[in-house]
Amino acid sequence: MESSTLRSMYAYCEQWSHPESEILHQLERDTFLNTPTPQMLSGKLQGRMLSFLSQLKRPHLALDIGGFTGYSARCIAEGLSAGGTVHSIEITDDYEHIRRRNLDGDPIAENIVWHHADAIECISKLDHPWDFVFVDAAKSQYPAILKLLEPRMKAGALLVADNVLWYGKVLSEPMDAETKAVHLFNQQLHDSPAWQTIVLPVRDGWSLSVRR
Numbered sequence: 340m341e342s343s344t345l346r347s348m349y350a351y352c353e354q355w356s357h358p359e360s361e362i363l364h365q366l367e368r369d370t371f372l373n374t375p376t377p378q379m380l381s382g383k384l385q386g387r388m389l390s391f392l393s394q395l396k397r398p399h400l401a402l403d404i405g406g407f408t409g410y411s412a413r414c415i416a417e418g419l420s421a422g423g424t425v426h427s428i429e430i431t432d433d434y435e436h437i438r439r440r441n442l443d444g445d446p447i448a449e450n451i452v453w454h455h456a457d458a459i460e461c462i463s464k465l466d467h468p469w470d471f472v473f474v475d476a477a478k479s480q481y482p483a484i485l486k487l488l489e490p491r492m493k494a495g496a497l498l499v500a501d502n503v504l505w506y507g508k509v510l511s512e513p514m515d516a517e518t519k520a521v522h523l524f525n526q527q528l529h530d531s532p533a534w535q536t537i538v539l540p541v542r543d544g545w546s547l548s549v550r551r
């Protein structure tokens with residue numbers, strides 16, 4: 340499909356989906372104006388999907404891996420059950436000022452705990468079991484993250500992973516190291532009896548997996 344047609348289709352989908360809140364709109368705008376890699380942010384459509392899934396799931400303990408400026412964590416927090424918490428892990432503090440000036444004082448973001456840490460190290464130390472997880476950090480870590488998460492997610496928990504098509508690079512050989520890691524992650528989810536998975540061609544590829 341022509342990329343201009345695809346762009347128009349995405350614009351149409353955004354137009355006819357309910358909008359994000361003003362606070363998320365401002366956070367996205369600030370991220371685009373003031374970071375060198377704003378395309379890392381989930382964006383309206385993916386953000387609304389995270390919020391929607393979280394509202395269906397009503398998690399008590401949610402995990403956001405790859406926090407960036409806080410957008411995905413804030414979307415997931417919209418669906419928390421009463422007393423629920425999102426833990427968001429981000430390795431660098433480069434984006435903290437953007438997250439803070441947009442989300443400090445926001446009542447929904449008060450339910451997010453921000454961790455400045457490496458994902459693998461942090462997941463090993465945090466509370467569990469998780470009932471909602473969004474994986475969106477270093478692609479090379481996806482297989483190791485999955486191994487850590489599998490025993491830390493309860494039956495019925497939802498695992499959402501971004502970039503599982505990795506710009507289409509999973510489709511052809513030879514694969515570079517990051518692509519191999521993403522492909523292995525997809526294989527692990529497919530082959531393990533612990534998961535029921537669906538892979539979707541949304542943006543750069545999303546997979547949704549339910550812990551059996």
Ligand SMILES: C[S@@+](CC[C@H](N)C(=O)[O-])C[C@H]1O[C@@H](n2cnc3c(N)ncnc32)[C@H](O)[C@@H]1O
Nearest residue numbers: 379380381405407410411430457458475476477
């Ligand atoms: C694609 S961005 C996340 C976007 C965010 N989920 C959103 O929707 O706005 C990936 C983030 O993962 C962070 N990251 C990379 N390696 C990491 C690691 N080992 N542990 C934690 N965060 C990491 C990067 O610094 C970057 O901010």
